[in-house]
Amino acid sequence: MTDQPLLEVENLAKHFRIGADTLFGAAKIVKAVDGVSFHLAEGETLGLVGESGSGKSTIARVILSLTPASAGAVRFRGQDITGLSPSQFKPLRRHMQMIFQDPLSSLNPSYSVGASIEEAMIAQGEPQQQRERRARVIDLLEQVGLDGAHATKLPHEFSGGQRQRIGIARALAVNARLILADEPVSSLDVSIQAQVLNLMQELKEKFGLSYLFIAHDLAVVKHMSQRVAVLYLGKIVESASRDEIYRRPAHPYTRMLLDAIPRARVPAPGSTRIPPSTGEIPSPIDPPGGCAFHTRCPLKQPRCMRETPSFREIAPRHHAACHLL
Amino acid sequence: MTEKLLVVEALRVSFKTRRGIVKAVDGVDFQIARSEILALLGESGCGKSVTSLSVMGLIPPEIGAIGDGRILFKGRDLRRLPPDELRKLRGAEIAMIFQEPMTSLNPVLTVGRQITETLICHGKAVKDDARAKAVQLLQEVGIAEPARRFDSYPHELSGGMCQRVMIAMAIACDPELLIADEPTTALDVTIQKQILALIHELRERRKTAILLITHDLGVVAENADRVAVMYAGRIVEEARVAELFANPAHPYTRGLLDSMPDIDHQHARLRAIPGTVPDLAQLPEGCAFAPRCPLADARCRSAAPSRQPLSPTRHVRCWKPLT
Numbered sequence: 001m002t003d004q005p006l007l008e009v010e011n012l013a014k015h016f017r018i019g020a021d022t023l024f025g026a027a028k029i030v031k032a033v034d035g036v037s038f039h040l041a042e043g044e045t046l047g048l049v050g051e052s053g054s055g056k057s058t059i060a061r062v063i064l065s066l067t068p069a070s071a072g073a074v075r076f077r078g079q080d081i082t083g084l085s086p087s088q089f090k091p092l093r094r095h096m097q098m099i100f101q102d103p104l105s106s107l108n109p110s111y112s113v114g115a116s117i118e119e120a121m122i123a124q125g126e127p128q129q130q131r132e133r134r135a136r137v138i139d140l141l142e143q144v145g146l147d148g149a150h151a152t153k154l155p156h157e158f159s160g161g162q163r164q165r166i167g168i169a170r171a172l173a174v175n176a177r178l179i180l181a182d183e184p185v186s187s188l189d190v191s192i193q194a195q196v197l198n199l200m201q202e203l204k205e206k207f208g209l210s211y212l213f214i215a216h217d218l219a220v221v222k223h224m225s226q227r228v229a230v231l232y233l234g235k236i237v238e239s240a241s242r243d244e245i246y247r248r249p250a251h252p253y254t255r256m257l258l259d260a261i262p263r264a265r266v267p268a269p270g271s272t273r274i275p276p277s278t279g280e281i282p283s284p285i286d287p288p289g290g291c292a293f294h295t296r297c298p299l300k301q302p303r304c305m306r307e308t309p310s311f312r313e314i315a316p317r318h319h320a321a322c323h324l325l
Numbered sequence: 326m327t328e329k330l331l332v333v334e335a336l337r338v339s340f341k342t343r344r345g346i347v348k349a350v351d352g353v354d355f356q357i358a359r360s361e362i363l364a365l366l367g368e369s370g371c372g373k374s375v376t377s378l379s380v381m382g383l384i385p386p387e388i389g390a391i392g393d394g395r396i397l398f399k400g401r402d403l404r405r406l407p408p409d410e411l412r413k414l415r416g417a418e419i420a421m422i423f424q425e426p427m428t429s430l431n432p433v434l435t436v437g438r439q440i441t442e443t444l445i446c447h448g449k450a451v452k453d454d455a456r457a458k459a460v461q462l463l464q465e466v467g468i469a470e471p472a473r474r475f476d477s478y479p480h481e482l483s484g485g486m487c488q489r490v491m492i493a494m495a496i497a498c499d500p501e502l503l504i505a506d507e508p509t510t511a512l513d514v515t516i517q518k519q520i521l522a523l524i525h526e527l528r529e530r531r532k533t534a535i536l537l538i539t540h541d542l543g544v545v546a547e548n549a550d551r552v553a554v555m556y557a558g559r560i561v562e563e564a565r566v567a568e569l570f571a572n573p574a575h576p577y578t579r580g581l582l583d584s585m586p587d588i589d590h591q592h593a594r595l596r597a598i599p600g601t602v603p604d605l606a607q608l609p610e611g612c613a614f615a616p617r618c619p620l621a622d623a624r625c626r627s628a629a630p631s632r633q634p635l636s637p638t639r640h641v642r643c644w645k646p647l648t
Contacts (some may be wrong), residue, residue: 051513159601189368190542194584194597201594216514222594224584246588260518261588262543266567273525273547276518280483 004078005039006136006178006210007063012036012072014058018285030284032058034234035072035264037311040178045204045211047225047242049218049257051281054231055273056214060180063212064098076178087163093122098170101161101183107155114151117141130131140169145199161192165199172203182214196224218261230254233284233292236311240318250320291323299324330399330534331357331380331502336385338375344606348377349389351558354561354632357502360532362525364545364566368554370602373538376555377504381421382411390557398502417447420495424507426487430479437463437475444495462493467523485516489523496527503527506538512622522550542585546570551638554578557603557613560632564639574635574646576618612644620645 014033021027033055040046061067063074065084072083081092097120100106107116114137119131138148144165151194155163164184171179182189184195184200197220203209213224221228222242229239230253238251256277267273279296282288288295294304303323311321330477338350350372357363365373371583378384380396382403396403398419403411415605423429431439440462441455450458456475463471466489488508495503509517518557525548527533537549546566553563554575573579581586583596600617605611611628615621630644 051515161601189602191368191584191598192579192601194586194595195599197586198594198597217516219586219588222588222591234618256515258588260514262517262521262541262547263584263588264542264570264582265547266546266570273522276522277515278519280485280516281513 001010005075006042006044006077006271007040007212008078009039009059009071010037010065010075012059012062012074013070014055014062014067015070028285031234031287032284033062034232036234036236037072038229038236038239040210040212042177043204043208044227045213045225047190047221048212048214048231049221049228050231051216051257053233053281053284055234055284056216056231057182059231060098060182060212060214064093064096064180064284080152085193086223090123094174095176096178096180097172097174099164099179099181099184102187103160103167104155106167107163107170109155112152113141113158114138115171116155117151117166117170120170124174136173140172141166143172143203144169145195159192160188161196164188164196168196168199168203172207175207176209178210178212180212180214183216184213184221186215186217193220198265200224218257225288230257233281233287235292235321236319237293237322238318238320240315244315244318248315248318250314250318250325251322252299253292253293254320254325256296256298293323327514328358329356329397330361331536332358332395333376333380334395334397335392336379336394336396338372338379338389339392340389342606344604347605348558348608349569350604353394353558353560355553355554355560355563357534357536359501359534360528362528362535362537362549364537364539364549364552365555366539366552368540370557370605371555372558373555374506377421377506377536377538380519381415381504384405402550413447416443416498416500417498417548419502419504419507420498420500420593421504422491422495422508424492424510426511427479427484429491430487432479432609435476435478436482436487437477440490440494440497443494446528447498449498459493459497462497463490464498466490466493467519468493476609483516484512485519488512488520492520492523492527496531496533499531500533502534502536504536504538504611507540508537509534509544510540513619517544524548540567542570542581552579558605559613559642560640561614561642562640564635568639572648574639574641574648575614575643576620576645576647579647580617 012033013035016030016032018028048056062069069082073080117137118133127133137151141148146165185196215221225242227238228243228245232253238254249258259274282295290305290307291309294300309321309323311319314320314325333355336350336353340347353376367373373499437459440459444455444458460471460475464476468474468489509520549566552566552569553560556577561576572614580598584598598617603613609616611626612630615625625644630642632640634640
């Protein structure tokens with residue numbers, strides 16, 4: 001393993017315009033991603049956690065050049081891949097693949113699943129021989145725990161968990177090194193979710209894959225990741241190794257998230273319930289000034305409303321953006 | 326007996342589909358006492374929502390057939406009530422909230438109007454005092470600036486606020502039973518916690534009994550008094566939450582608990598339940614869980630276990646219960 005990370009994201013920003021400039025003022029800008037930096041080593045899983053509207057899916061879409069970045073850089077094996085044209089980006093896609101939340105809407109309903117998987121290989125131009133591609137489809141389906149003979153079936157003939165396995169097989173079809181998994185198990189039942197998570201871990205060990213694992217479920221992220229970054233309103237507010245962030249969460253938002261997870265054990269009789277946090281995630285169209293979390297923070301100080309905290313190292317390899325740390 | 330608010334006995338619901346008769350609910354029995362929170366826990370397709378819709382009398386007869394079971398609410402069989410009496414009872418004595426608050430509210434009416442409509446319709450307010458009562462309800466469910474929010478449309482509110490409005494509508498007539506069908510599934514985890522705390526508060530303040538339908542074991546453990554676990558249209562285990570989480574009796578319950586990633590402990594692999602939920606149109610003979618069960622033997626595959634008491638508070642449907 002070299003020191004060079006597989007993926008580096010530096011000060012990445014993605015702003016969306018809402019409406020158009022008019023006589024009465026400029027169009028509104030939504031800063032969906034607002035200066036995000038992280039890196040991912042070969043063979044590593046980085047968990048990206050956040051609530052809806054935190055910008056976690058947008059980050060994945062920008063990395064894959066499905067939407068252009070507004071600012072910042074994405075480097076893959078040291079090469080800056082920001083701002084590449086679609087034809088320049090195409091050869092990179094074989095290295096980076098995405099798994100989506102809803103496998104049904106990400107598979108073509110009128111293609112057999114075998115054809116969907118084969119299409120990924122055709123797009124990358126190899127294997128060139130149809131016979132080889134077909135053999136590989138069957139091999140891939142078996143790798144993800146399905147029957148190779150099911151290649152001729154249509155997506156709707158499979159259950160949700162099976163369809164997610166097909167999505168994974170398609171990502172593997174081009175020998176991807178980096179998999180961007182956007183809420184890969186959140187539409188699955190608990191018993192099936194565990195099967196898919198186990199499969200993702202087996203494949204990672206077998207093929208040395210790296211995952212950017214995006215999810216809102218902190219328990220699932222913890223299970224899958226070596227390092228975790230917590231997003232709030234388009235910014236990373238805390239990042240550290242898994243054990244560090246779950247044992248010593250520093251940012252008040254991380255602590256709020258961890259407190260909110262329902263635990264599958266019954267509270268001891270007479271124990272007091274931790275009161276819920278108040279407030280909701282503000283609109284990214286008009287985010288609060290200063291620290292964006294101050295509207296919900298139980299510890300806020302006057303300074304938090306004025307100054308944006310910097311993202312800095314608060315303990316070895318543990319970063320957070322909070323004035324109080 | 327008046328102690329039990331709701332008694333469901335041998336409830337069966339089946340739907341005619343192109344693939345044959347689907348037995349969505351196949352002999353379900355449970356009871357809810359006043360001010361009790363009973364969770365109906367299960368994965369998609371297990372019949373938990375169909376059970377709740379049957380209690381509300383919301384299964385259209387041309388689509389689904391309800392068998393000869395009974396649904397007794399305060400001793401009266403809801404299935405024998407004339408339609409107009411059932412309609413009066415629905416919303417007034419039994420109310421329901423759903424998973425998608427955004428789509429359950431009428432998008433073209435202000436939220437205040439939707440609450441006053443409920444109040445006036447059930448004779449709990451007249452036109453003059455409806456607004457004041459609705460604002461009071463919005464306040465009770467924790468909406469900031471209720472008088473201003475009265476005039477908001479659903480799209481102007483967040484998902485969490487819409488669910489609060491749904492709850493305000495549900496409690497407008499002070500129902501004795503609230504059915505909450507996955508009330509927090511579409512919400513972020515911090516908002517989920519707020520809504521569940523609100524539901525608890527209502528139970529404490531108004532003594533409302535709650536049938537909480539969910540797939541989330543954590544939601545059950547922290548919020549319910551008792552739990553009924555459903556699998557393939559049947560309740561496979563029923564217990565007090567403390568009993569169930571300390572010592573699950575049914576292998577399916579054990580499997581569900583094992584397959585959850587645990588935020589407080591780290592395991593290399595999750596113990597997943599193998600296989601998938603059976604097709605309700607082609608249920609296996611014997612116990613429906615047998616094909617996925619590590620303990621299944623020949624008897625499990627040939628004969629369905631009946632509902633057995635394990636203790637006065639506990640029932641299980643299993644030939645080989647774990648406790």
